[in-house]
Amino acid sequence: MRGYVLIILTLLGLTCGAPAGAAEPLPMPKGRVILTITGAIAQMNAPGEARFDREMIEALGAASITTSSAWTDGVQLFEGVPLKAVLDRVGAAGTSMTASALNEYEIVIPFEDLKFSPLLAMKADGRVLTIRDKGPLWIVYPRDDYEELRDNRYESRWVWQLNRLHVE
Amino acid sequence: MTVSLKSYRTALVTLVAIASMVACLVFTVARLLDVENDLRSEDTHTNLWQITQTQFEASLLAESLARAAAHETFADPEQAPDFRIAILVSRLAVLLEGPQARLVEHFGHLGDLKRSYLQLTLAEPLMQGPLDPAFALQLRAQTRGLAQELRDIANKVMILNREQGALKRSMYLRVVFESLAFVIGIVVSAAFLLLRLFKGVHEATQARRLLRQEQELSDLVINNISNQGIIIFDEQLSCLLWNPGMETMLGLNADNTVGHRLQALAPIFEKTEVAQALTEAIRGTSAILEDVGLSPQGQARCLEINCFPLHIAERRLGIAFIRDITEQWEARKQAERQNFDLEIKVQQRTAALQQAERRLIAAIETAPDGFAAFDWTGRLLFANEQIRSAEPVTVWCAEDMTLATFLRCFAMCEGADERLLTHDDTFVDIELDLLIREGSWAHLSVTTVDGGTIFVRLTDISGYKQAAQALQSALDRERETTGAYRNFVSMVSHQFRTPLAILDSSAQRILRRGESLTQDELVVRVQRIRSATKRLTRLVESVLNAAKLDAGRIELNPASCNLVDLVWDICERQRELSSHAEIRFDAPETAVQVYCDSILIEQVVINLLTNAIKYSGETPVVEVRIWMDGSRAYCSVRDWGIGIPADEVSRIFERFYRARTATGIAGTGIGLNFAQKIMHLHGGEIQVESYEAAGSLFTFDLPMSNVDQSQQAA
Numbered sequence: 102m103r104g105y106v107l108i109i110l111t112l113l114g115l116t117c118g119a120p121a122g123a124a125e126p127l128p129m130p131k132g133r134v135i136l137t138i139t140g141a142i143a144q145m146n147a148p149g150e151a152r153f154d155r156e157m158i159e160a161l162g163a164a165s166i167t168t169s170s171a172w173t174d175g176v177q178l179f180e181g182v183p184l185k186a187v188l189d190r191v192g193a194a195g196t197s198m199t200a201s202a203l204n205e206y207e208i209v210i211p212f213e214d215l216k217f218s219p220l221l222a223m224k225a226d227g228r229v230l231t232i233r234d235k236g237p238l239w240i241v242y243p244r245d246d247y248e249e250l251r252d253n254r255y256e257s258r259w260v261w262q263l264n265r266l267h268v269e
Numbered sequence: 270m271t272v273s274l275k276s277y278r279t280a281l282v283t284l285v286a287i288a289s290m291v292a293c294l295v296f297t298v299a300r301l302l303d304v305e306n307d308l309r310s311e312d313t314h315t316n317l318w319q320i321t322q323t324q325f326e327a328s329l330l331a332e333s334l335a336r337a338a339a340h341e342t343f344a345d346p347e348q349a350p351d352f353r354i355a356i357l358v359s360r361l362a363v364l365l366e367g368p369q370a371r372l373v374e375h376f377g378h379l380g381d382l383k384r385s386y387l388q389l390t391l392a393e394p395l396m397q398g399p400l401d402p403a404f405a406l407q408l409r410a411q412t413r414g415l416a417q418e419l420r421d422i423a424n425k426v427m428i429l430n431r432e433q434g435a436l437k438r439s440m441y442l443r444v445v446f447e448s449l450a451f452v453i454g455i456v457v458s459a460a461f462l463l464l465r466l467f468k469g470v471h472e473a474t475q476a477r478r479l480l481r482q483e484q485e486l487s488d489l490v491i492n493n494i495s496n497q498g499i500i501i502f503d504e505q506l507s508c509l510l511w512n513p514g515m516e517t518m519l520g521l522n523a524d525n526t527v528g529h530r531l532q533a534l535a536p537i538f539e540k541t542e543v544a545q546a547l548t549e550a551i552r553g554t555s556a557i558l559e560d561v562g563l564s565p566q567g568q569a570r571c572l573e574i575n576c577f578p579l580h581i582a583e584r585r586l587g588i589a590f591i592r593d594i595t596e597q598w599e600a601r602k603q604a605e606r607q608n609f610d611l612e613i614k615v616q617q618r619t620a621a622l623q624q625a626e627r628r629l630i631a632a633i634e635t636a637p638d639g640f641a642a643f644d645w646t647g648r649l650l651f652a653n654e655q656i657r658s659a660e661p662v663t664v665w666c667a668e669d670m671t672l673a674t675f676l677r678c679f680a681m682c683e684g685a686d687e688r689l690l691t692h693d694d695t696f697v698d699i700e701l702d703l704l705i706r707e708g709s710w711a712h713l714s715v716t717t718v719d720g721g722t723i724f725v726r727l728t729d730i731s732g733y734k735q736a737a738q739a740l741q742s743a744l745d746r747e748r749e750t751t752g753a754y755r756n757f758v759s760m761v762s763h764q765f766r767t768p769l770a771i772l773d774s775s776a777q778r779i780l781r782r783g784e785s786l787t788q789d790e791l792v793v794r795v796q797r798i799r800s801a802t803k804r805l806t807r808l809v810e811s812v813l814n815a816a817k818l819d820a821g822r823i824e825l826n827p828a829s830c831n832l833v834d835l836v837w838d839i840c841e842r843q844r845e846l847s848s849h850a851e852i853r854f855d856a857p858e859t860a861v862q863v864y865c866d867s868i869l870i871e872q873v874v875i876n877l878l879t880n881a882i883k884y885s886g887e888t889p890v891v892e893v894r895i896w897m898d899g900s901r902a903y904c905s906v907r908d909w910g911i912g913i914p915a916d917e918v919s920r921i922f923e924r925f926y927r928a929r930t931a932t933g934i935a936g937t938g939i940g941l942n943f944a945q946k947i948m949h950l951h952g953g954e955i956q957v958e959s960y961e962a963a964g965s966l967f968t969f970d971l972p973m974s975n976v977d978q979s980q981q982a983a
Contacts, residue, residue: 173366204356232355
């Protein structure tokens with residue numbers, strides 16, 4: 102319980118003393134919206150929603166993870182934006198988020214997972230992910246770096262074809 | 270040793286119990302981790318879900334295509350075939366990769382799915398524009414076929430799941446039982462360890478209780494011993510315990526002694542040897558010493574201090590027991606004084622004894638007699654120089670002198686007897702005169718005294734013996750002389766009387782007859798007187814000869830002569846003198862040369878021949894023989910006359926002795942004696958063999974002479 106409080110306080114601190122980027126109002130998406138964030142967020146660019154097109158997401162930073170996955174054979178290089186950067190950008194204040202996919206898949210991801218620095222992958226092995234390739238956004242955990250991530254609970258959080266996040 | 274072995278075994282058993290518990294724990298955890306790993310990789314349900322999702326997407330696409338073929342417009346772009354086909358392709362792609370692909374391959378559907386994937390991929394670009402209804406329907410039919418195939422795969426996966434589930438359940442059950450067994454092992458080990466712990470605690474409690482009781486007991490003992498002081502001290506010699514006994518002994522009570530250094534408490538502890546003994550006790554060496562000092566009342570006393578090392582609770586301590594032994598000490602001092610006096614007395618007596626012994630030994634050493642002492646086993650104790658230098662000892666047993674060898678040395682001396690050789694334990698005293706060497710006599714005296722010591726004394730009695738011999742010979746000569754004179758008187762009274770009587774009677778007759786005496790008668794009488802005178806003259810000559818012999822005035826003039834001729838002449842002359850006798854002569858034809866004084870030998874032969882005739886009665890028969898045997902010549906004279914009694918044969922060569930058978934026959938008893946002495950001068954002897962009334966045989970021998978000797982003699 103104390104841990105949760107601590108995280109909340111940390112997140113509140115992050116929100117309050119947020120960097121300049123977080124304070125700036127979220128711009129309107131110019132292209133097709135690929136990610137919509139709802140729930141307990143501070144920044145919105147639509148009623149109750151923060152909508153992101155590809156360009157906006159790419160602008161939030163770049164990161165990469167090289168890892169294997171439970172769904173494919175071999176190791177792949179995933180490139181994209183840290184999930185935390187996206188949540189920080191919208192000033193998400195909650196303990197968990199419900200991630201939804203185009204294929205109607207849904208799962209709750211706790212904020213603690215942010216310590217693993219999961220990625221919103223947009224490229225795999227340099228190839229831009231399309232819907233048929235589990236794109237355009239794929240939540241990727243650094244599965245090879247943490248033993249504990251090789252677990253069904255974490256494998257289930259590898260949401261592909263991600264299009265919605267609801268922060269609670 | 271047993272205790273340490275036991276404790277060692279206990280520790281080993283405990284270790285084994287702990288090890289088995291740990292092993293059980295490790296095995297249990299390992300099995301559970303196995304299960305955990307198995308559960309983590311358990312994703313067949315996910316596969317089934319993937320397949321059904323794909324099947325659902327295929328159905329959605331089929332529905333969307335059917336609506337598109339009917340030219341229906343899609344309000345929601347997510348229901349349009351182009352979106353749905355993308356979703357389906359993404360779903361299908363998952364089934365063609367990774368573990369899902371292996372599962373599909375397992376059922377032999379991978380090729381069909383890949384073909385469907387290819388068809389969908391080819392059809393995907395065609396979905397962008399307006400859709401040809403026929404194509405849409407055809408694709409719909411294909412998609413439905415895909416959905417049905419996926420349903421079949423799902424069925425098979427489900428059945429496989431159930432089979433695997435059953436297998437896993439049995440596997441888990443086995444793991445559960447194994448774990449149960451390991452848990453039982455853990456419980457048993459833990460129970461054992463707990464039991465041990467409990468026992469150990471119990472034993473420790475027991476030991477503490479015993480220790481406390483012992484402590485109480487020792488406190489009780491220490492505090493109630495009043496006649497013995499007890500102190501306990503540490504490495505700095507600080508007093509830890511001071512019992513009431515110490516209080517009575519040194520006048521200090523425990524309150525002002527415990528915690529103080531012992532040296533500061535009483536002068537007795539300042540003494541170097543006491544302090545050293547206490548320090549040594551701390552180091553582990555026991556010591557006992559006595560200390561003579563003054564009591565608090567100022568009287569002399571002796572304290573006995575016993576120091577021992579003491580180990581209590583890993584500390585090296587020392588304990589000392591102090592006892593007042595003044596009474597024993599005084600008694601001992603008294604005894605020591607008496608002992609010292611006694612020793613002095615013993616030494617004085619010993620010195621006196623030794624002096625006496627030295628004097629005795631000196632006396633023995635300087636004594637003229639030989640002296641030796643042997644113990645009861647015959648071992649030599651002492652022998653003086655005189656006995657060591659005695660001739661048999663120096664020759665036979667100079668090196669190893671025991672009683673037996675010593676006596677054996679003397680066994681070959683003249684005068685020894687067999688007691689010297691058969692010496693044994695039942696020893697009897699010996700007194701012997703021994704001729705040690707020519708002319709040297711010794712008196713050997715062996716005496717046993719009380720205690721079995723045997724003393725031997727060897728006295729030189731040569732002088733005594735010589736004197737005794739001289740006396741004896743003088744006595745013998747005196748006896749012989751006395752006997753000779755007695756015999757002489759007897760002989761004279763007999764032999765001289767008869768001729769004297771004849772002389773007297775003849776003279777009386779001549780005187781009485783006077784004028785009336787005829788010439789013939791006168792002649793007869795005078796003849797008788799002359800005969801008697803001749804006889805007297807012979808007697809006197811005989812006596813003179815004997816006197817000459819005694820005086821040693823007869824000289825021996827030996828020369829070689831023919832014994833046969835000598836004896837023959839004598840026989841011839843005798844035949845003339847004694848015409849009534851028959852003298853036989855038997856001699857070798859050849860001459861028998863002997864070495865002798867012929868005048869004296871003639872006397873011998875005449876004596877033997879006249880005796881033979883004289884003692885043979887009326888018709889004497891005499892046989893004279895001469896023969897040779899080896900280097901000696903023999904001459905014998907035999908008669909068959911009156912003979913000599915057997916008991917007198919040995920005495921007939923004594924001077925003036927006459928056998929009783931000779932009574933009534935004229936004789937002086939000098940002849941045979943004289944003849945024998947002559948033969949002795951020649952180195953020969955007259956042997957006699959005679960039987961009373963049967964005759965006698967007299968034989969003498971002479972050394973034969975060779976031609977050279979006869980020439981020398983000539």
